[in-house]
Amino acid sequence: MDRKKVLITGAAGRIGSVIHHAFRDRYRLRLMYHNTVPPVEGDEEVMVGSIADLAFLEEAVQGVDAIVHMAGNPSGKATWEAVLEANIQGTYCVYEAARRQGVKRIVFASTNHVTGYYEKEKIYTTPDMPERPDSYYGASKALGEDLARYYVDAFGLEIFCLRIGSFQPDESVKNRKSDRILSTWLSHRDCVQLVRRCLEVEGLNYGIFYGISGNQRAYWDISNARQLLGYEPEDDAERFA
Numbered sequence: 542m543d544r545k546k547v548l549i550t551g552a553a554g555r556i557g558s559v560i561h562h563a564f565r566d567r568y569r570l571r572l573m574y575h576n577t578v579p580p581v582e583g584d585e586e587v588m589v590g591s592i593a594d595l596a597f598l599e600e601a602v603q604g605v606d607a608i609v610h611m612a613g614n615p616s617g618k619a620t621w622e623a624v625l626e627a628n629i630q631g632t633y634c635v636y637e638a639a640r641r642q643g644v645k646r647i648v649f650a651s652t653n654h655v656t657g658y659y660e661k662e663k664i665y666t667t668p669d670m671p672e673r674p675d676s677y678y679g680a681s682k683a684l685g686e687d688l689a690r691y692y693v694d695a696f697g698l699e700i701f702c703l704r705i706g707s708f709q710p711d712e713s714v715k716n717r718k719s720d721r722i723l724s725t726w727l728s729h730r731d732c733v734q735l736v737r738r739c740l741e742v743e744g745l746n747y748g749i750f751y752g753i754s755g756n757q758r759a760y761w762d763i764s765n766a767r768q769l770l771g772y773e774p775e776d777d778a779e780r781f782a
Contacts, residue, residue, distance in 0.1 A: 551612030
């Protein structure tokens with residue numbers, strides 16, 4: 542059976558580069574870059590352009606089976622102007638290009654900052670609670686989740702939104718400056734597994750899932766990822782406590 546062809550946007554980013562290397566043998570990859578373009582390996586396809594350019598995105602998504610949308614401005618201190626193009630217009634372009642080109646499945650990199658004010662108030666948070674963004678960045682990703690819901694309902698796309706926590710290597714947990722990461726950590730291999738399960742799950746067309754490892758101190762609920770996706774995290778930050 543032919544391997545699926547997967548487009549990764551933001552393939553040079555911290556998460557995108559890890560996903561890229563992990564998926565190299567599992568899928569045929571098309572990698573989208575904006576500025577930084579690493580050397581091409583094997584049969585990988587490369588496209589260079591702006592995530593906010595709809596015509597370019599239509600070309601980038603043509604012929605792929607799924608999209609892992611990692612591109613965007615990841616700063617919690619980003620201005621409205623910064624998130625407007627990279628996160629809001631960019632996410633719209635990915636969804637709309639997918640709709641126009643008949644690409645059904647998208648994995649969207651959302652963020653825990655969509656519900657950041659619950660964390661500030663020390664409230665245990667489940668994915669079905671109302672959004673409470675803590676920044677323009679969080680609000681931009683909340684809009685991406687809402688837009689995903691619209692594209693699923695109106696156009697039949699399949700979109701999975703991952704509210705990613707603290708995506709860091711083991712060393713960052715060992716050498717942590719605060720204990721927050723013991724609750725919020727997402728290990729590299731658990732991230733890879735979570736994205737893979739979103740790409741391969743059947744009988745599901747939408748979901749919001751917190752992207753963290755199986756942390757004993759977690760205050761974001763991942764039970765729906767376990768039940769609906771079959772996610773089985775291998776790591777727990779507690780071993781570094």
